[in-house]
Amino acid sequence: PRASLPRAAIGSYFRGPGQHQQSRDIGVITMICKFDKKGTKPQIKKNDARNTETGNAVCVPTDDRIKSANVHITGRCNYTCKFCIAKNLVKEHRPVEFWRLYLELLRDEGIEKINLAGGEPFLYPHIEEFCRTCKEMGFLVSIISNGSLVNEKTLPPLVEYLDWIGFSVDSTDEEVEKNVGRCSGGNPHIQQVIKAAKLSRNYGINVKLNITVIEQSKDGDFTELIEAIDPYRVKIFQALEIKNMNDDTIDEFKVTDEEFENFKSRHEHIVLSNGAKPVFEDNRVMIDSYL
Numbered sequence: 001p002r003a004s005l006p007r008a009a010i011g012s013y014f015r016g017p018g019q020h021q022q023s024r025d026i027g028v029i030t031m032i033c034k035f036d037k038k039g040t041k042p043q044i045k046k047n048d049a050r051n052t053e054t055g056n057a058v059c060v061p062t063d064d065r066i067k068s069a070n071v072h073i074t075g076r077c078n079y080t081c082k083f084c085i086a087k088n089l090v091k092e093h094r095p096v097e098f099w100r101l102y103l104e105l106l107r108d109e110g111i112e113k114i115n116l117a118g119g120e121p122f123l124y125p126h127i128e129e130f131c132r133t134c135k136e137m138g139f140l141v142s143i144i145s146n147g148s149l150v151n152e153k154t155l156p157p158l159v160e161y162l163d164w165i166g167f168s169v170d171s172t173d174e175e176v177e178k179n180v181g182r183c184s185g186g187n188p189h190i191q192q193v194i195k196a197a198k199l200s201r202n203y204g205i206n207v208k209l210n211i212t213v214i215e216q217s218k219d220g221d222f223t224e225l226i227e228a229i230d231p232y233r234v235k236i237f238q239a240l241e242i243k244n245m246n247d248d249t250i251d252e253f254k255v256t257d258e259e260f261e262n263f264k265s266r267h268e269h270i271v272l273s274n275g276a277k278p279v280f281e282d283n284r285v286m287i288d289s290y291l
Contacts, residue, residue, distance in 0.1 A: 067110070067111060067112040067113055068111065068112065068113040068114075068115060068142075069106050069111050069113070069114055069115065070115045070117045070144075071099065071102070071103075071114055071115065071116060071117065072086060072089050072117050072118060072119065073093075073094075073099070073116050073117070073118065073119075073121055073124045073127070073130060074089075074091075074093060074118045074119040074120065074121060074123055074124040075089030075090050075091045075092075075118065075119045076091050076093075076118070076119045076120065076123045076124075077118055077119045077120040077123065077146070078120055078123065078146075078148060078149070078184045079120065079146050079148070079181055079182055079183065079184055080181035081180055081181040081182055082180060082181050082253070083180075083212075083214070083239060083253045084181075086117070086118060086119055089118075089119060093124060093125060093126070095126060096126050096129045096130050096133055099130065099133075100133065103133065103134065103137055103139075104137075107137055107138065107139070111139070112138075112139065112140060113139060113140040113141075113142060113163075114134045114139045114140070114141055114142070115142040115143070115144060115164075115166075116130065116131070116141070116142065116143045116144070117143075117144050118144075120145060120146055120148075120149065121143050121144070121145055122143075122145055122149035122150065122154055123149070127158065128157045128158060128161075131143075131158050131161035131162060132160075132161050134161065135160075135161040140163045140164070141161050141162050141163050141164070142162070142163060142164035142165065142166065142208075143158075143162060143164070143165050143166065144165075144166040144167075144168070144208075144210070145165060145166065145167060145168075145196075146167070146168060146182065146184075146189070146193075147167045147168075147189070147192050147193040147195075147196035147197070148184050148187060148189070148192050148196075150165070150196035150199065150200065151196075151199070152199070155199060155200065155203060155205075156203070159203045159204070159205065162205050163205070163206060164205065164206045164207075164208055165196075165200045165205050165206070165207060165208070166207070166208035166209070166210055167193045167196060167197060167207070167208070167209055167210070167229070167231075168182075168193075168209075168210040168211075168212065169182075169189070169190060169193055169209070169210075169211055169212075169222075169225065170182065170211070170212045170213075170214050170216075170217055171190075171214070171216060171217035171220060172190065172217070172220050172221070172222055172224070172225045173216075173217070173220070174188045174189065174190055174191070176216045176217060177189040177190060179216070180214070180216070180253075190225065193229060194228050194229055197209075197229045197230065197231065198230075201230065206232045206233070207229070207230070207231045207232055207233075208231055208232065208233040208234070208235070209226065209229050209231040209233070209234045209235070210234075210235050210236075210237065211234065211235070211236045211237065211278075212236075212237045212238075212239055213236060213237065213238055213239060213255055213259075213260055213263050214239045214253040214254075214255065215239075215253050215254065215255055216253070218255045218259045218260075218262070218263055221266065221267075222267060223267070223270060226270060226272070226278075230272075230273055231272065232272070232274055232276070233272075233276060233279075234270070234272065234276075234278040234279065235278070235279045235280075235281060236263075236264070236267065236278050236279065236280045236281070237281050238255060238257075238260040238281070238282045239253045239254050239255060257282060260280075260282050261282075264280045268280075
């Protein structure tokens with residue numbers, strides 16, 4: 001334990017059991033965790049949701065609807081997505097024991113699901129130990145990844161502990177994805193996501209697809225891509241500006257509320273293979289859900 005904590009090392013949001021049906025079931029309360037003088041137990045202090053200057057921001061539930069937390073285990077990424085809200089997270093990797101107090105806090109507050117986020121979680125050197133620790137503590141375990149590092153070497157060690165894996169796309173056009181920054185070593189992002197999703201399904205892991213609607217893709221049709229990835233759940237977001245995180249690059253990617261609604265109206269008809277429908281989150285919903 002350390003006397004002070006790095007800023008923005010963990011960010012969280014919470015979803016209730018109705019998350020795939022009603023966005024109004026989203027709630028959040030921001031807390032700041034600091035070690036006491038003995039360095040043994042975190043104390044809790046309420047703080048403004050947009051302020052990450054004073055420590056590691058975590059969220060705890062305000063009522064029984066809020067069950068899930070994002071834990072940003074790394075700020076490192078092999079992609080350079082221009083509008084990423086996590087690009088300013090600390091790059092130092094902390095051992096699993098560093099996170100254990102936070103996990104205990106979240107569990108004690110009623111959190112049931114831990115979602116490993118980043119950066120790119122597969123760059124975290126202790127990812128297997130972290131997933132195992134979460135599972136041993138009784139959590140459902142999820143990862144949100146760009147998919148580029150998901151393969152037959154990296155995924156099998158996690159299968160025993162992993163319930164969900166999510167992948168992100170912004171376009172159906174590989175060239176657009178490359179220009180956005182979703183590319184590593186020249187490998188086509190969309191094809192890698194399709195491949196990673198298939199591998200995950202073959203191992204019995206539930207697949208979630210996140211789509212961010214940006215200026216360059218707002219007029220596109222994602223129907224065929226969603227069918228190719230065949231996810232269990234789809235969430236579609238309006239590109240979001242967050243102060244001091246991506247406000248220096250977001251302008252070329254932002255879409256208006258009307259443009260997002262038009263995109264939504266063209267994709268509301270989609271029904272996934274499990275019978276579910278996509279969930280849409282505009283900026284109004286997201287700003288109250290994320291640190």
